[in-house]
Amino acid sequence: MDIDLKTRDEVASRWIFFRQWLRNPLSMAAISPSSRQLAKRMIAELPVDCRRVIEFGGGTGAITKALIDHGITPENLLIVELNADLYRHLRSRFPRVPVVHGSAADIERLARESGFDRGGPADAVVSGLGLLSMARADQRAILDAAFSVMTAEGRFIQFTYGPVSPVPIEVLSELGLIATRSRLTWWNLPPATVWVFSRARSRAVPAVPSRLR
Template sequence: MSGKAHTRRRVPAHAPSHWTFFRQWLKSPLSIAAISPSSRHLARQMLAELPSQARKVIELGGGTGVFTSALLEHGIVPDELLVLELNEELHQHLRQRFPDARVECGDARELPCVAERCGFLDDGPADAVLSGLGLLSMGKETQHAIMDAAFKVLRPEDGRFIQFTYGPTCPVKSEVLADLGLSARRGGLTWWNMPPATVYVFTRNRSRQVTTVSMR
């Protein structure tokens, strides 16, 4: 078999993806965290923080699919990946690019309802949530609602919320972490992203009792 047959299949059309993202940023710059999609370097940093046996993953703010593509290449089965995107044009872009994944249009604050409605939680909670949302620019109430929603669909023992930020400090306010009983750990930093980004990992404090979404 030729070497070409062993080449890992990649999704093409990077230029259209970048143009789609930039056009949406022009329409609503406050609702989209950056002027261009995240880089593959940042995607590798984010995936490095997944639990070693991660099987079920949720992505918040799918954008043009940089993290989605990386997760599928990493080995996450399309049916075990839920991608949530609020922007309708980006949502349609993701559905066309990843037809086998569960791609839903919705608000991250409504994640438990969306995940139940599409059947993602039928066989148990998620191992990890990867977030491309601009948490740093959000108010305390919005941050609280998003983090609370995410941890309601994560495994109670070891579920992880993985977030990147362009800021110099933790993107989630300390009051939100304290109220929800969460801990933050700084992960990798990539200078090859534009702008440079830092990864943070959020987990439950072990002494905290958290109620997850009940399964059918």
């Protein structure tokens, strides 16, 4: 966890996140927002020419902020958040960024209704969802929906707290996906690993070169 509490924004975010975790620990899947280090590791997995991004489970905006700082513009960004309080928090913290209230499994409809789809498919989906604790049917529905709104080379970038892939190999092969894993980020509560899922037949899309991470 990032112990450098630089802004009041961050302190407020942690408190809001913790309160939501007390109410719904399974859906929140963590007691604290992602650290800056973990957010950076997620960003490092974006395709090199990445322009359009959808974020699943924006929470209090730890990864949203990193996406904006990376240069993803508001018209090329769509945040999906299921929790009504966190949805409102995201809307007030990032007034220029489109945030929708709903489930990631409904991303096709949400992208259409929000007008995001008019700008073309996404290059990446960045996910903070607790996939590890979800039923396989829910994992399958969310991944299937995510790949339907991405380009053929689209990447699904996910962090997880366990040592293994948050999605079992059977689900990945049913959907024709392959998985790659990056190093463990110790500086997060709890330590986390970033996984990237992509279509098995897609061209290899290089991530941001490691010297830029």
